Structure formats: structure tokens, C-alpha cells
Amino acid sequence: MSGVTIKDVAKTFKKEDGTATPALEGVTLEIRDKEFVCLVGPSGCGKTTLLRIIAGLETPTTGSVTIDGSAVTGPDPKRGMVFQEYSLFPWRRVIDNIAFGLEMKGVSREERRxxxxxxxxMVGLSRFRDAYPFELSGGMRQRVAIARALANEPDVLLMDEPFGALDAQTRNRMQKELLCLWKKTEKTIVFVTHSVDEAVYLSDRIIVLSPRPGxxxxxxxxxxxxxxxxxxxDFAEVRRRVLEMINETETTQ
Incomplete structure (x- = not known):
């Protein structure tokens, strides 16, 4: 089981001059095991901050996050993270990039391989195992990043605008491939996106965040x-509804 429980989470960033910027306020949310959830909202509403709190990369000012009943207190291999930037090591071959997390955990060379x-x-890149990241297209590099996250066998996969830097055609293809991977692995996925179209296409539920503090x-x-x-x-109607919701909150700020 890998459900995520977010309870009354708030996050305030303090600057060196003593001023404070609230990013999140009173976020309470239940994400079910094996569910695919997308976070959307106006720019600066705290989507990425919330994702980083779930990952354990940020600590909430107040509130708590638990996964399968265990409190999130810091980073953990059970929570895989995929960023918009591919974050691959340029000096490592594809196969070695994917095995990196396992290497850090002390897994034997043969098991890593x-x-x-x-x-x-699984991501369809076996024939590029010995390639370096610079030899791959953007979509291929992101597939390597997803494979690297999955190789650690996380309970929850957290994705921060993973297809945002791709062209439209590649982005649509990657969305289809991600759904195939999700079906095979049955991971819980929390996916941040600015694209409402992407959210409607991918998710079981769309979580719409308000403007800052989110x-x-x-x-x-x-x-x-x-x-x-x-x-x-039907697709167009839901997309219109979510866009109107985001636009209305932006214009009232």
C-alpha cells in the first residue's frame, strides 16, 4: 500500500531580511494507493513546493505527510522523483545512469545490471544502453530519467513537469508511454503540470490549487x-472548467 495522506500542510519561506512568503496553507488531501493524481493551478501556487514536501526534500512549516502510515521526515528511495530537467550524469552511460541509485544503496554489480x-x-531503450545522454533526444533522456526512478522500486513516483521541455508531438507520445508504464508498475503517481490538457488526459483526479498561498x-x-x-x-468540457477555475482565481488576485 502506498497511499499519501497530506494533513493541514503549510509552508512559509523566510528571507534573510526577515520577511516571510507563504507558499502553502492548510493543504489537506488523500491520494489513494495506485492512483494517478495531477496537481494544477496558477503559476506560483505552490505545486512544486507541495511535491517536494511529499518527497521529503522540503519540510512543512506546519502539518504532516504520511505514506502508508509512515511520516515523511526526509528523502527516501521509496519516493522516486522525476524533474523537468533530465538530471542525468553526462559522463555516465544510459545503463549506468539507471543503475546509479542502486549503486548508492550498495546493490551488487550484477543485480544492478x-x-x-x-x-x-520497459522504457524501450535497450539498444541505447551504452549511449551517453548527449546522444539521445529529449524524450529519450526523460525516459532514462523515469527508468532510473523506477529502478529504485519506489512506492510513489513524483513527477514535476517532466514533459514541459518537450515539443508537442513528443510530449503526447510520452504521456501515452507513461500511462503504459503506470499500468505495468501500478505505482502511485503525483504529477505536477501547467497543462490542463495533460492533466485531463492522464489523471484519475485533478487537484486544483488556489493562488499563493496554495x-x-x-x-x-x-x-x-x-x-x-x-x-x-466531455474532454473539452472538463478542460474548460479547470481553465476557468484557474483563470478566475488569477484575475481576482
Whole structure:
């Protein structure tokens, strides 16, 4: 089980001059085991901050996050993180990038290789095992980053705008590939995006955050099976509803 419980989380950043900037306030949310949830909201609403708190990379000012009943107190391999920047080591081959986390945990060379090969095959890049990141396209590099996160076998996969730097065609393809990986691995996924279209296409539920300090404005359940038709009237209606919600809150600030 890998459900995420966020209870009354607030985060305030303090500057050197003593002033304080509230980023999140009173965020309470339940994310179910194996659920795919997208976080959306106006720019600066604290989406990435909330994701980093779930990851244990930031500490909430108040409130708590638990995963399967255990408190999040810092980074843990059970929570995999994929960033918008690919964050690959340019001097390491693809296979060695994927195995890096296992190497840090002291896993044997042979076991690292077998695990890395498994996830390399899962993301469809087996023939690029000995390539270096600079030899890959943006989409391929992001697949390597996802494979590296999965190789640690996390309970929860946290993704911060992972396709934001890709062109539209590659982005759509990566969305389909991610859904295939999610179905195979049955991970709980929390996915930050600025694209409402992407959120409607991918998620079981969309969490709409209010402007800073961010709080849960609304939770929208997407009831249709996958794959979803972006041209359908239902898809367009949910997209319009979420966009209106975000635009309304931006204009009232």
C-alpha cells in the first residue's frame, strides 16, 4: 500500500531580511494507493513546493505527510522523483545512469545490471544502453530519467513537469508511454503540470490549487477509461472548467 495522506500542510519561506512568503496553507488531501493524481493551478501556487514536501526534500512549516502510515521526515528511495530537467550524469552511460541509485544503496554489480536492463527494456531503450545522454533526444533522456526512478522500486513516483521541455508531438507520445508504464508498475503517481490538457488526459483526479498561498480549491474526478479522446465534448468540457477555475482565481488576485 502506498497511499499519501497530506494533513493541514503549510509552508512559509523566510528571507534573510526577515520577511516571510507563504507558499502553502492548510493543504489537506488523500491520494489513494495506485492512483494517478495531477496537481494544477496558477503559476506560483505552490505545486512544486507541495511535491517536494511529499518527497521529503522540503519540510512543512506546519502539518504532516504520511505514506502508508509512515511520516515523511526526509528523502527516501521509496519516493522516486522525476524533474523537468533530465538530471542525468553526462559522463555516465544510459545503463549506468539507471543503475546509479542502486549503486548508492550498495546493490551488487550484477543485480544492478539486471535491474537496469529490466527497466531499460520497459522504457524501450535497450539498444541505447551504452549511449551517453548527449546522444539521445529529449524524450529519450526523460525516459532514462523515469527508468532510473523506477529502478529504485519506489512506492510513489513524483513527477514535476517532466514533459514541459518537450515539443508537442513528443510530449503526447510520452504521456501515452507513461500511462503504459503506470499500468505495468501500478505505482502511485503525483504529477505536477501547467497543462490542463495533460492533466485531463492522464489523471484519475485533478487537484486544483488556489493562488499563493496554495490550498486545495477543488478536486475533479475524471470518470472515463483510458485512452482518452482529446477531441471529445466531455474532454473539452472538463478542460474548460479547470481553465476557468484557474483563470478566475488569477484575475481576482
Amino acid at each position: 539486471q535491474t537496469a536492463e529490466y527497466y531499460l527494456k 490550498s486545495v480549491q477543488e478536486i475533479i474526478t475524471i470518470p472515463w477509461p483510458r485512452p482518452r479522446d482529446r477531441t471529445s465534448a
